[in-house]
Amino acid sequence: MSPDRPVRPELALRPAIHTLPTSRIREISRLGVGLPGVIPLWFGEGDESTPKFITDAAARALAEGRTFYTPNRGIPELRAALAVYMSGLYGRPIGEDRVTVTASGMSAIMLAMQCLMDHTGNIVHVTPLWPNFLGDVTIMGAEPRAVPLGERGGGWVLDLERVFAACDDNTRAVVVNSPSNPTGWMMTNEEQSELLAFCRRRGIWIIADEVYARIVYDRHHAPSFLEVAEPEDLLFVVNSFSKSWSMTGWRLGWLTTPAALGPTLEMMNEYNVAGAATFAQHAGVVAVREGESYVTHLVERYHRARDLVHQRLSGMRRVRMSAPDAAFYAFFAVEGMRDSIAFAREVLFEGKVGLAPGAAFGSTGEGYMRLCFASSNELLSQAMDRIEPLLS
Numbered sequence: 001m002s003p004d005r006p007v008r009p010e011l012a013l014r015p016a017i018h019t020l021p022t023s024r025i026r027e028i029s030r031l032g033v034g035l036p037g038v039i040p041l042w043f044g045e046g047d048e049s050t051p052k053f054i055t056d057a058a059a060r061a062l063a064e065g066r067t068f069y070t071p072n073r074g075i076p077e078l079r080a081a082l083a084v085y086m087s088g089l090y091g092r093p094i095g096e097d098r099v100t101v102t103a104s105g106m107s108a109i110m111l112a113m114q115c116l117m118d119h120t121g122n123i124v125h126v127t128p129l130w131p132n133f134l135g136d137v138t139i140m141g142a143e144p145r146a147v148p149l150g151e152r153g154g155g156w157v158l159d160l161e162r163v164f165a166a167c168d169d170n171t172r173a174v175v176v177n178s179p180s181n182p183t184g185w186m187m188t189n190e191e192q193s194e195l196l197a198f199c200r201r202r203g204i205w206i207i208a209d210e211v212y213a214r215i216v217y218d219r220h221h222a223p224s225f226l227e228v229a230e231p232e233d234l235l236f237v238v239n240s241f242s243k244s245w246s247m248t249g250w251r252l253g254w255l256t257t258p259a260a261l262g263p264t265l266e267m268m269n270e271y272n273v274a275g276a277a278t279f280a281q282h283a284g285v286v287a288v289r290e291g292e293s294y295v296t297h298l299v300e301r302y303h304r305a306r307d308l309v310h311q312r313l314s315g316m317r318r319v320r321m322s323a324p325d326a327a328f329y330a331f332f333a334v335e336g337m338r339d340s341i342a343f344a345r346e347v348l349f350e351g352k353v354g355l356a357p358g359a360a361f362g363s364t365g366e367g368y369m370r371l372c373f374a375s376s377n378e379l380l381s382q383a384m385d386r387i388e389p390l391l392s
Helices: 024-034 052-063 074-089 105-116 129-137 161-164 190-202 257-273 277-289 294-313 342-350 377-391
Strands: 099-102 123-127 143-148 150-152 156-159 171-177 205-209 235-240 253-256 327-336 366-374
Touching: 024 342, 052 277, 052 366, 074 099, 074 143, 074 277, 099 105, 099 257, 105 129, 105 171, 105 205, 105 235, 105 253, 105 257, 123 129, 143 161, 161 190, 171 190, 171 342, 294 327, 294 377, 342 366, 342 377
Parallel strands: 123 143, 123 171, 171 205, 205 235
Antiparallel strands: 099 253, 150 156, 235 253, 327 366
């Protein structure tokens, strides 16, 4: 190339950025945009808009002129409300000095990665896993090491010995998403304690994605590392307003960490986003303080949807699946399928139903499909009718 010519912009980026994969879920959704009559069950969000008591709180905040910058770790009212909420939920005191408000759960994950990861380290993660997590690992230049869940006795199980074996002197963190997207698997408190003891001995951080902590079907909430950890343990707990309060578009989340990490996260938020949107934070206060009955309503609705989808899918000849304990996904194996992306296209064009290909969740997800059942039973029944000829 001539020295007096400008370098092509795409060639002047970091090599890690060049290797970022495109979203395979969005690859399918883009194909479905504009197709008439498609039932979209590919993304991980419910079909209910944010409830009025939360949107009213945002409107009040805007009307009152709450449109200025906030403290980088979040407004004091929201941090205090989250501390009270988690202390009551988990039966252990959690101080607001451990809480940092973030501009989404995704932002919380990236903050944790930026604090811990670079090209010299590796991260051990339980898979199948939401693909954005692995994208962050790639962006930071770190090495991902997958430890797959297994299937046994009609459910998903984790072999902790495999997690331990995957760790070495360069392991900076172990990532656990529980309840899991896409499988609905939940880690037990006993397993959390065992992993925590191992990580303490080795000086390894745990990044616990607990975004689906309240979308649980046979108990009040999912087991949490916050129930077994000490306040100073090397632990990032990621959470979000998106799922439990139907606030996906608000981009509001939080991190719970050792209090000593507060000044660092304050600085990291400053350099990334300054802070979450002010009016959204004021709405978050109301969601946490007044939203328990709404969470109960949502879980009851998703429970009925889970039962419908599990009954229908498990009766289809080519399908193997277990009923998820949590989250709002059916992650099912399809007999004879070798290419989940190609099959997602087939379901889209022939059945007019949008599903997420299992390959989007790592190599161990190949052979599976993910269906988000956070929709009405009427729509889900229609979707089941459409895909049954392709799965029987």
